[in-house]
């Protein structure tokens with residue numbers, strides 16, 4: 001594994017259950033998009049530590065016809081506005097819009113979105129942390145060569161209890177704990 005200094009300063013985040021409250025009924029409108037406590041501040045800390053922050057999210061609600069692309073854009077506009085107020089930035093949001101039956105290559109647990117991220121940012125994903133709350137996030141991360149990091153928000157506790165996690169999975173309490181870990185990786189002398 002590359003050292004923390006050699007790896008690209010990029011972090012990949014799942015959205016629902018990691019940044020905002022998940023819902024079994026899907027997040028279908030800006031009003032239903034509710035940030036988790038401390039999550040936006042955590043992203044701001046990652047950004048300020050010099051990390052590019054990329055979101056990779058399955059949004060099968062599009063493919064299922066539960067909401068349209070304009071609504072998803074409005075949801076992400078809310079995310080970015082709230083994040084900006086916390087002095088945070090996301091560098092990109094990658095979306096799988098497909099329903100499961102469409103058999104695409106981008107829906108996690110497949111690593112298609114990760115391949116696209118690697119191309120867009122011209123980085124090797126080896127050693128790049130990828131944070132999720134569901135098994136499929138960790139599986140996609142591992143398949144792409146990322147570090148599978150599980151947070152115990154959203155589905156995280158259930159995911160941990162169920163087990164079968166990819167080798168090398170690291171468990172964190174929440175996105176704030178992830179931000180702290182990334183800050184330590186950047187400035188070990190300050191901690």
Ligand SMILES: [Mg+2]
Nearest residue numbers: 014016017133
């Ligand atoms: Mg999730």
Ligand SMILES: [Zn+2]
Nearest residue numbers: 096104106107
């Ligand atoms: Zn897809």
